[in-house]
Amino acid sequence: MKRSLLSLVIGIFAFSTFSAYANINIDKEVKSVEKKVIEWRRDIHKHPELSNRETRTAALVAKHLKSLGMQVETDIAHTGVVGFLKGAKPGPTVMLRADMDALPVTEKADVPFKSTMVTKYMGEDVGVMHACGHDTHVAMLMGTAEVLAAVKNELHGNIMFVFQPAEEGAPEGEEGGAELMLKQGIFKKHKPEVAFGLHIMSSLNSGQIGYRSGPIMASADTFDITVNGKQTHGSAPWNGVDPISTAAQIVTGVNHIVSRQIDITKEPAIVSFGKIGGGVRDNIIPDSVNMIGTIRNFDMDNRDQIFDKMKTTATHIAMASGAKADVKINKGYPVTINDPALTAQMLPTLKNVAGKDNVLEVPKLTASEDFSFYAQEIPSLFFFLGGTPVGQDVSKAPYNHSPYFYVDESSFKVGTKALSQLAIDYLAMKK
Secondary structure (H helix, E strand, O other): OHHHHHHHHHHHHHHHHHHHOOOOOOHHHHHHHHHHHHHHHHHHHHOOOOOOOOHHHHHHHHHHHHHOOOEEEEEEOOOEEEEEEEOOEEEEEEEEEEEOOOEOOOOOOOOOOOOOOEEEEOOEEEEOEOOOOHHHHHHHHHHHHHHHHHOHHHOEEEEEEEEEOOOOOOOOOOOOHHHHHHHOOHHHHOOOOEEEEEEEEEEEEOOOEEEOOEEEEOEEEEEEEEEEOEOEEOOOHHHOEOHHHHHHHHHHHHHHHHHHHOOOOOOOEEEEEEEEEOOOOOOEEOOEEEEEEEEEEOOHHHHHHHHHHHHHHHHHHHHHOOOEEEEEEEEEEOOEEEOHHHHHHHHHHHHHHHOHHHEEEOOOEOOOOOOHHHHHHOOEEEEEEEEEOOOOOHHHOOOOOOOOOOOOHHHHHHHHHHHHHHHHHHHHHHO
């Protein structure tokens, strides 16, 4: 009964929202910028830039926002850009965000605007590619800025456009991304009431939108375990302390944390070892072994438990073998959590934009997003936009981060309209 009543209230509220803005039809504006969005995206795709190095992209963005008459701030968190659009009528501020960085991937997709960029990454020459679609995010938000600037005289509030560097992670030894933008105070001057963001995905067809209330993307943390033993001849292991066999026991013990010590009926979690290294030849037991890996989960309390149990497990197993384990856990991105009330409130907008049959509730994704830092500060909604052409099997489409990653350009008008309409409708609800 309570659930049915809530659904009715949300439905009435959604209807009143669209009625309130019946005099604003942004279809004309969205259509007028579609060609520009495609051109911007192709240009950015052809000239990709790695994290904290997005100078060309940032300059393109800043020039466009200034041409629309916005207040523009640059060089935030190295290359970040923030544009502020003031509506004609009083009201709150809505934040819209796009990430700008590319990846150290050599492109193999056969497109006329293929990236041929090469740069240095961790001391090696690497190709650079927008293999995760951040070029599309930038272009769609630039288009959204133009759409909303065209109707600013009817907005009951303001829009904060955040073009963020380094979502893929700052280079070693540097800070970056959403965390640094917040640290440098982007919410202090124009504190937004809510935030919206999207991510292009090959796992959905063009025209489709994927959403989920609550946790939608996992936290992403890394660990580094060094097991210190005592080197000796392989024929006489009793004369030393074997860090390799100790490391093997630690791998087994750590894998039991998720399967035996964490309540995964609450939320799933993953601990994966990605690299193990130690030793130089067959008949020498080495002094040490190093292991690194990743931790993913969807609950912040579980996250802390996993950290504690990993340290306890590794150090105690090592101690029992006469070795020592040095465990370092580096906190990465928190869980990306969609505010349940905001998600319910704005779901009718997404259905209005894409059609109710094209808006799908999607499973949790064990990838991560630093949009999560914004969502820790203010109610937020992050959703997925389909990028695989209609009629193609999404299960066979190259996934994000693939050198063959491809995005259907017809999806851009849906993304541009979704971001625009979310901002318009939210402000209408608050007037």
